[in-house]
Amino acid sequence: MPELPHRPLRDADLADLDRRDPLAPFRRRFRLPEDAIYLDGNSLGPLPTAVPERLNRVIEEEWGRSLIRGWNDHDWIGLPLRVGEKIGRLIGAESGEVVVTDSTSVNLFKLLAAALKARPGRSTVLVEEDGFPTDTYMVQGLLDLVGGHRLRRAPAESLEESLDDDVAVMLVGHVHYRSGALRDLHGLTAAAHRHGALALWDLAHSAGAVPVELAACGVDLAVGCGYKFLNGGPGAPAFLYVARRLQKELTQPLSGWLGHADPFAFEADYRPAPGIARHLCGTPPILSMAALDTACDLLLEADLEALRAKSLELGAIFQRLVQERCAGLGLKLAGPEEPWRRGSQISWRHPKGYAVVRALVERGVIPDFRGPDVIRCGLAPLYLRYTDLGAAVDHLRQTLEEEPWRRPELRNRHGVP
Numbered sequence: 001m002p003e004l005p006h007r008p009l010r011d012a013d014l015a016d017l018d019r020r021d022p023l024a025p026f027r028r029r030f031r032l033p034e035d036a037i038y039l040d041g042n043s044l045g046p047l048p049t050a051v052p053e054r055l056n057r058v059i060e061e062e063w064g065r066s067l068i069r070g071w072n073d074h075d076w077i078g079l080p081l082r083v084g085e086k087i088g089r090l091i092g093a094e095s096g097e098v099v100v101t102d103s104t105s106v107n108l109f110k111l112l113a114a115a116l117k118a119r120p121g122r123s124t125v126l127v128e129e130d131g132f133p134t135d136t137y138m139v140q141g142l143l144d145l146v147g148g149h150r151l152r153r154a155p156a157e158s159l160e161e162s163l164d165d166d167v168a169v170m171l172v173g174h175v176h177y178r179s180g181a182l183r184d185l186h187g188l189t190a191a192a193h194r195h196g197a198l199a200l201w202d203l204a205h206s207a208g209a210v211p212v213e214l215a216a217c218g219v220d221l222a223v224g225c226g227y228k229f230l231n232g233g234p235g236a237p238a239f240l241y242v243a244r245r246l247q248k249e250l251t252q253p254l255s256g257w258l259g260h261a262d263p264f265a266f267e268a269d270y271r272p273a274p275g276i277a278r279h280l281c282g283t284p285p286i287l288s289m290a291a292l293d294t295a296c297d298l299l300l301e302a303d304l305e306a307l308r309a310k311s312l313e314l315g316a317i318f319q320r321l322v323q324e325r326c327a328g329l330g331l332k333l334a335g336p337e338e339p340w341r342r343g344s345q346i347s348w349r350h351p352k353g354y355a356v357v358r359a360l361v362e363r364g365v366i367p368d369f370r371g372p373d374v375i376r377c378g379l380a381p382l383y384l385r386y387t388d389l390g391a392a393v394d395h396l397r398q399t400l401e402e403e404p405w406r407r408p409e410l411r412n413r414h415g416v417p
């Protein structure tokens with residue numbers, strides 16, 4: 001990265017960074033509305049230009065002409081494993097360790113249940129306090145069903161001290177959804193292993209934006225979303241990872257026919273498929289899978305280290321621009337100070353954060369709001385420009401100066417925030 005001047009950054013400095021950005025050509029591969037600055041690719045990734053073409057082909061040619069033959073002729077049946085291989089390359093998994101299926105919530109249920117069964121005699125599930133709600137909710141639903149286990153919550157900083165020999169599985173988000181804090185994948189996994197517990201990581205906010213080294217870090221289990229930084233589209237299927245050394249031993253309770261060793265033999269009893277395929281349940285949504293497949297191809301064209309380098313730079317510059325251009329306007333950084341301790345997002349606290357986000361969206365700057373007071377900005381390095389950050393921070397300053405919380409129509413929460 002070029003040296004940046006010590007004086008306040010000017011828009012020309014940002015334009016200069018854009019000109020030198022090796023990832024700049026990727027922006028054209030997305031459909032992004034001209035009148036919007038999109039800071040929410042961590043909630044719903046934008047549309048890759050190759051996706052409509054692919055979906056058209058799947059609909060018109062594959063479904064339209066092949067009908068049921070599409071399962072073989074176009075290998076629809078193989079998509080969950082094929083797309084899983086691609087995601088595996090983005091998260092440091094080895095071949096045959098990832099499959100695309102169901103939603104993140106459902107995959108959590110399956111892997112948590114598999115983990116409890118693999119650690120009999122242990123009765124605790126350890127989760128990060130204040131983690132993403134669905135993660136804890138799924139633990140609660142499962143524990144209610146199986147009985148005899150309990151949930152233990154600990155702040156992320158003291159997860160390690162909260163491990164003991166009663167913990168069957170520890171569930172942690174790799175990047176905290178609200179603050180953006182990046183957790184220590186290697187250190188916490190090793191700590192869980194010292195106590196004989198399994199480590200289950202939620203990669204919802206890291207896959208596709210932060211280098212993840214699942215195999216190298218010895219991670220046991222992981223889940224993640226297809227529609228966030230992977231850009232698979234609204235409601236895209238999720239993925240799950242099981243380390244190869246555990247695959248034989250782990251079985252999941254949603255024993256649907258597509259996880260059977262021989263689904264089309266229509267046997268009377270369930271027999272789990274060998275390998276990662278046993279974590280499938282029912283028929284995959286082919287249109288959504290195809291969109292995610294094409295979106296993953298695009299990400300795989302980029303160099304992951306270059307993505308991380310740009311994402312760190314975007315975070316550092318956003319932070320600096322807010323300090324320089326929004327001083328005294330009530331914003332406080334919500335996550336760690338150092339960009340390398342964050343994922344690919346930066347969050348700001350403001351007591352009237354909800355109204356501020358609504359007013360920003362009216363101006364075409366799209367972050368999102370996470371209660372009680374967080375303005376969360378996703379920094380997707382594939383398509384965000386440094387000049388976008390300058391413009392977004394200028395809008396943020398103007399918005400704060402206008403005090404939008406005085407507008408009654410912006411005060412009440414409605415719909416998806």
Ligand SMILES: *Cc1c(COP(=O)(O)O)cnc(C)c1O
Nearest residue numbers: 103104105132134173177202204
């Ligand atoms: C977005 C997100 C989810 C979403 O789960 P779904 O089942 O896809 O709705 C789960 N966990 C975390 C940490 C998330 O950020």
